[in-house]
Amino acid sequence: MQRPLAVVAMALAMVSASEALLAQTVQGRVLDDEDDRPVGTAVVRLLDGDGEQRAIAAADSLGRYSLEVPEPGVYRLRAERLGYHAMETPLLEMGRADGLYPLDLLVRRAPVPIEGLEVTNRDVDRRVRLLTGISPAALRWRPLRQEDLRDHVERAHDLTALMRWGNYAGIEVMEYDDGPCYLMRRYGCLPVYLDGFPLTPGAFDLVALDMLHTVLVVAPNESIQYPRGGVLMYTPGWIR
Structure with a gap:
């Protein structure tokens, strides 16, 4: 089944606009650091140099993710999944002309569930x-x-x-x-x-x-x- 024509037209317009801006993209896979198995449904965040979230994505069943970088600058990535320790990359400078940054993220298993702060x-x-x-x-x-x-x-x-x-x-x-x-x-x-x-x-x-x-x-x-x-x-x- 297809979406209503107006919705499709709006989506195509958004795609055309993004292509015109040549948005930069960081993409790769979230992998278990012990056996390189994909870690599906991990949440991947793009954080700027001040720690502010600028984009977010969820990895698919093969661990693949893709994030659009809003503008050239210095960023880090953070990957999270239940059963794994959250990991963050070092700060990375993203300003290349081709705008594509391949980056796999290795996450380490958490043998004991980490309890968060109690929230009422x-x-x-x-x-x-x-x-x-x-x-x-x-x-x-x-x-x-x-x-x-x-x-x-x-x-x-x-x-x-x-x-x-x-x-x-x-x-x-x-x-x-x-x-x-x-x-x-x-x-x-x-x-x-x-x-x-x-x-x-x-x-x-x-x-x-x-x-x-x-x-x-x-x-x-x-x-x-x-x-x-x-x-x-x-x-x-x-x-x-």
């Missing part, structure tokens, strides 16, 4: 208000927290399954050639964000539910920050 529901609610401009109690659909997501992992291994079986009345899950769409009649497909960064449809289901702390489904016009609504996924480090 009140802390999460405060952070959600800061991120969305709305109280969680006022949202149409109740936020899913870490304990809720753990219950869903056995039944829903990815975001599309979660949206399909998560009792989101008024949202229809559609499958298109370039990925899923979470359709609200009269409004179209809800955009999807990971830690505040938009994802393309093909990347929606690359994000592992066990990597997330909170998932919010925001209806159009519920949030000033997200007037079109959206599915907002946050990792533990971001929600804290």
